[in-house]
Amino acid sequence: AQSVxxxxxxxxxxxxxxxxxxxxxxxxxxxxxFWYVQYPxxxxxxxxxxTTGATLVKGINGFEAEFKKSETSFHLTKPSAxxxxxxxxxxxxxxxxxxxxxxxxxTGTRLxxxx
Amino acid sequence: NAGVMQNPRHLVRRRGQExxxxxxxMKGHSHVYWxxxxxxxxxxxxxxxxxxxIIDESGMPKERFSAEFPKEGPSILRIQQVxxxxxxxYFCASSPPASGSYEQYxxxxxxxxxx
Numbered sequence: 001a002q003s004v005x006x007x008x009x010x011x012x013x014x015x016x017x018x019x020x021x022x023x024x025x026x027x028x029x030x031x032x033x034f035w036y037v038q039y040p041x042x043x044x045x046x047x048x049x050x051t052t053g054a055t056l057v058k059g060i061n062g063f064e065a066e067f068k069k070s071e072t073s074f075h076l077t078k079p080s081a082x083x084x085x086x087x088x089x090x091x092x093x094x095x096x097x098x099x100x101x102x103x104x105x106x107t108g109t110r111l112x113x114x115x
Numbered sequence: 116n117a118g119v120m121q122n123p124r125h126l127v128r129r130r131g132q133e134x135x136x137x138x139x140x141m142k143g144h145s146h147v148y149w150x151x152x153x154x155x156x157x158x159x160x161x162x163x164x165x166x167x168x169i170i171d172e173s174g175m176p177k178e179r180f181s182a183e184f185p186k187e188g189p190s191i192l193r194i195q196q197v198x199x200x201x202x203x204x205y206f207c208a209s210s211p212p213a214s215g216s217y218e219q220y221x222x223x224x225x226x227x228x229x230x
Contacts (some may be wrong), residue, residue, distance in 0.1 A: 004157075032217050043119070043206060043221040044158070051217050090157055094217065101210060102148060102171060103219065105157035 006106035023091035119222035140209030
């Protein structure tokens, strides 16, 4: 069975500081990994995804994530936080290679930006 | 191209009533997923449907919940005899058939409150 662990349910960073949101996964097959962002009372928007190929993936709004198989991690980073980054972030894994695209989500990390 | 549409956005039901949630996938998408988000939790997979077929309902409660995706019209998630524990945000996502994009596009959700 797949699972996703997001360390830190709440993270606060100062505006302009590095953002680091942690995600570790467990999967019996090569994983497809995703980061989604959710603004209050809205649906989820895809930030970035890893399927195959380059392990460092770049997404929207200046975010990027690196797939590290040896560490079973897919941490999300952004060099300089902006006030508009305040939101909830979800890491997810898919067993797509088995033909079922359902996503297994972590419990989320709420990011607060300090002015 | 309109995104995934869900209605109603907010739904209030008394205990014992029925709730019907609708999801119109993006144009050209034939795969629909339903997820439930309980307060302060991540999204949990409920069911995966293709046109006129339920592919995976492993996340659906055994009783009171059903889903369909007819040949014509939106996908419907139906909850009979609602209880307070059904209060949650229900999200629908869609994806195109075998596109290789491996991503799901989420709707804005329906927030169900059971009084």
